[in-house]
Amino acid sequence: MKTEPCPNCGNSARVARGNYRFEEFGLPVELMRIEMIKCSHCGSVDPIIPNMDGLMTAVALEVICSTSLLHGEEIRFLRKCIGKSAQEFSRLLHVDHTHLSKVENNRREVGPRLDKLVRFVVINLSPDLKDVIDRLLEQLPNIEDSCYTRPEIQIDPSTLQREYA
Numbered sequence: 637m638k639t640e641p642c643p644n645c646g647n648s649a650r651v652a653r654g655n656y657r658f659e660e661f662g663l664p665v666e667l668m669r670i671e672m673i674k675c676s677h678c679g680s681v682d683p684i685i686p687n688m689d690g691l692m693t694a695v696a697l698e699v700i701c702s703t704s705l706l707h708g709e710e711i712r713f714l715r716k717c718i719g720k721s722a723q724e725f726s727r728l729l730h731v732d733h734t735h736l737s738k739v740e741n742n743r744r745e746v747g748p749r750l751d752k753l754v755r756f757v758v759i760n761l762s763p764d765l766k767d768v769i770d771r772l773l774e775q776l777p778n779i780e781d782s783c784y785t786r787p788e789i790q791i792d793p794s795t796l797q798r799e800y801a
């Protein structure tokens with residue numbers, strides 16, 4: 637049986653593989669078949685993420701090429717991926733920063749045009765995403781014009797491949 641020290645209490649804990657609901661990006665992300673440190677002493681469960689930067693890029697790619705209108709949490713996540721403050725990002729998008737804040741908090745819908753602008757600005761400011769511009773252009777006519785569903789992103793952190801239920 638594989639064990640690792642628990643990051644929370646330091647006791648020796650079991651390493652098990654399973655699916656993990658990952659909350660750190662503020663989006664519904666499910667990590668598939670990932671190794672986790674499961675501590676029987678304090679009850680903490682910690683995923684072992686092999687490539688955090690790669691995971692962030694893979695999730696950003698899924699969000700950018702999604703056919704649902706962007707939700708507030710997704711816009712905030714994309715903004716953080718390119719390391720922009722709310723002020724800087726609102727200046728790039730030519731929107732008032734209080735408007736951007738309402739959109740990020742789901743108090744105002746993003747609207748179809750700002751949605752596209754967010755995607756293109758983010759994709760062009762991120763060196764790891766630039767090569768997917770063709771995929772975004774292909775998806776462009778399919779993006780919904782208002783918010784309906786927010787699909788959960790299921791991703792295998794070792795292959796960084798999206799899984800479809």
Ligand SMILES: [Zn+2]
Nearest residue numbers: 642645675678
């Ligand atoms: Zn523990």
